[in-house]
Amino acid sequence: MSEPSADTTTATAGSATGVRRLSVDELRTLFLFEGLTDDQLQWIAERGEVRTYDGDVAVYSEADPADYLFILLSGGLRMSRSVQGEDLTVVETQYRGAYSGAMRAFVDAADDTFTYANSLATTEPSSFLVLSSAHFAELMRTWFPMAVHLLDGLYLGIRNSESVVRQREHLARLGTLSAGLAHELNNPAAAAVRATGQLRDQVARARHKLKLLAYGKIDAELIAGLVELQETTMLEMADRPALSPVEVSDLEDGLIDRLDESGISGADDLAAVLASAGLGARWVDRVADAVSPDTLDGSLRFLANTFETEALMDEITEATTRISNLVGAVKQYAYMDSSATQEIDVHVGLDSTVVILGHKLGAIEVRREYDRSLPKIPAFAAELNQVWTNLIDNAADAMGGHGVLTLRTSREDDWLVVEVADDGPGIPADVLPRIFDAFFTTKDVGAGTGLGLENAKRIVCKRHRGEIEPVSSPEGTTFRVKLPLAQQLR
Ligand SMILES: Nc1ncnc2c1ncn2[C@@H]1O[C@H](COP(=O)(O)OP(=O)(O)OP(=O)(O)O)[C@@H](O)[C@H]1O
Ligand SMILES: [Mg+2]
Structure with missing residues (x-):
């Protein structure tokens, strides 16, 4: 066994208390060096150094440059990784020969940016054989070229599969977008279903009225007059601005008084329907002028029924239009109908993305400052x-x-510029x-x-360069x- 040499001082972290070399015979007892020739063991013996550490001290930490390979000779070690700020133990062992450190050094010696993949600490007073990554890399490449290739492939494989897993996670998060979108679709779809159900009742009532007409219980002239009145009223309503709830309630009060005046019973429901269609007491006067007093009640209910039907159909149109717009945005967003590269209007993409993200945006106000003249x-x-x-x-x-x-x-010159701006707290300088x-995520x-x-x-x-x-x-x-603005994409 050789004595500690003066030039192998302990520069790494930890409380090293001494250094020495191992003999060829001692090296042979380590499983990692199994099958090496005496010359090879001698080569390692001359370069590896023994370092001893107190118990419970850090040997190296994850962010340090991976400068050394550590092989446990005695004592115990703990390897850990920092995950989201938390120190997780990966391995804790007293197994002689357990190694940790510059495992990746042999891949590309020119790349000196490797850091340790984990942190290493002792769990009790321990000693390690320490080999510099440069020596370790030289050893691996010269003695085991094929193993280096195999390990390279393995490492790359692991890295690729980790990246695929993370990409999938990212997509899965985007998948929550489609969950939000499904919710957006569900609201108008449910509204359309509800309105269709009510419409069915309305149509059933209209059928009943048709039967009465068929038996001659309602004057055909009267029906023709009412249909005319209904049509002109609808035309007038189409041009009128929507009423506020206060205005609707005022109309309703006036209607109830007017209907009471004409001795129409249970006028509340009728007043509510007419008021929400924007009709008031003056309109009732018009109907009263057109029909005889004994048919006023029936006439008003007939008209109210048609307005209700009309409102339900509007609701259905609105809901189905919304559904169709959403589906259109999804198609637009995914460019389902077109080839991979094409001439696009960026505004179309921005707008469909806003629709897709609508659920997530919630109460956020979206302002568009588009230059529509952009090519x-x-x-x-x-x-x-x-x-x-x-x-x-x-x-x-x-x-x-x-x-x-x-x-x-x-x-901007030959560039098209798109800016996405928020008024959030900003990105801290260190981030x-x-x-x-x-x-990288916070x-x-x-x-x-x-x-x-x-x-x-x-x-x-x-x-897109x-x-x-x-x-x-x-x-x-x-x-x-x-x-x-212009280029050949491949
Ligand atoms: N508009 C922003 N305002 C403040 N911080 C931001 C903004 N955009 C990005 N960041 C910061 O940049 C980090 C990285 O963003 P990035 O989109 O790459 O990942 P992420 O949003 O954390 O996760 P995801 O993969 O789900 O998008 C964020 O975690 C956040 O700290
Ligand atoms: Mg993000």
């Missing part, structure tokens, strides 16, 4: 919508449901440099995957996206 630009339309989605999604998160979201478009990093577990802006940047810069930059202050954040 169409070549783009991967559906992907660009992902950019607007991620930016608007972040803005909505920042504003917490209240505030103003401004969507602005303009031209700003990292926002485009994959998996949101709670499950609330953010940290892929939104990385995706947006990739789509803008790589796919554009630029994206944040401008942030405590008054709010604006993301500026610049897209080339």
Whole structure:
């Protein structure tokens, strides 16, 4: 066994109390070095150094450059990883030969930006054989070239699958968008169903009236007159502005008095229907002029019935139009009808994204400052919508449901500029440099995957050769996206 050499001082973290080398025979007892020749063991013996640590001290931490490989000779170790600020133990062992540290060093020696994948601490007074990552890399590449290739592939595979998993998580979060959208669709759909049910009752009542007519119990002349009155009234109503609840209630009061005057019983219901159609006491006068007193009651109810029918049909039209608009926005958003790249009007994409995110935007006011004279630009339309989605999604998160979201478009030389601005709290200076990093998020577990802006940047810069930059202050954040007005996309 060789004595500690003066030049191998302990520069790493921890409370090292001494250093020494291991002999070839000692190295042979470590499973990691199984099958190595004496020459190879000698090579390691000359370069590896023994370091001893007190119990319960940090040997290295996750953010440090991965400069060394540590192999446990005696004592115990604990490997941990920091997850969302919490230190999670990955392995705790006293197994002699357990190793930790510069495992990735051999992949690309030119890349010295590797940091440790975990933190290492002792659980009791311990000693390690320590090999620098440069030596470890040299050893691996020279003695086990094939293993290096295999490990490379394995590492890449793990990294890819982790990235796929995170991407899926991100998509799943976007999936909550479609849940919101389903909710948006459900409201008008339910309204249409309800109105259709009421309409069915109305039509049944109309059938009954038709039967009375068929038996000659109602004068055909009278019906013709009433239909005419109904039609002119409808035309007049179409031009009239909507009434406030106070105005409706005033009309209703006047109607009740007027109907009482004519001795019409149970006038409340009738008054309510007529008032909500915007009709008042003066209109009842017109009907009274057109029909005989004994048919006034029946005539008014007949007319009220047709107005109610009309209102229900309006409701159904409104609800189904809303459904159809939403479905249209979804088609537009996903560009279901068209090829991957095309000439697009950015405003169409921005607007359909706002519709898609409508549920999440809640009480947030959306202001559009569009330059409608901007030309169409070549783009991967559906992907660009992902950019607007991620930016608007972040803005909505920042504003917490209240505030103003401004969507602005303009031209700057050969660029089309889209700005997504919020009046949220802004991005803190220490967060700003990292926002485009994959998996960087300040949101709670499950609330953010940290892929939104990385995706947006990739789509803008790589796919469209554009630029994206944040401008942030405590008054709010604006993301500026610049897209080339003309280019050949591949
Ligand atoms: N408009 C904004 N206002 C304030 N902070 C923002 C804004 N946009 C982004 N950020 C910050 O940038 C971080 C990264 O955003 P990014 O969209 O990449 O991920 P995320 O929103 O956290 O998660 P997700 O993958 O679900 O989008 C956010 O966690 C947030 O801290
Ligand atoms: Mg986001």
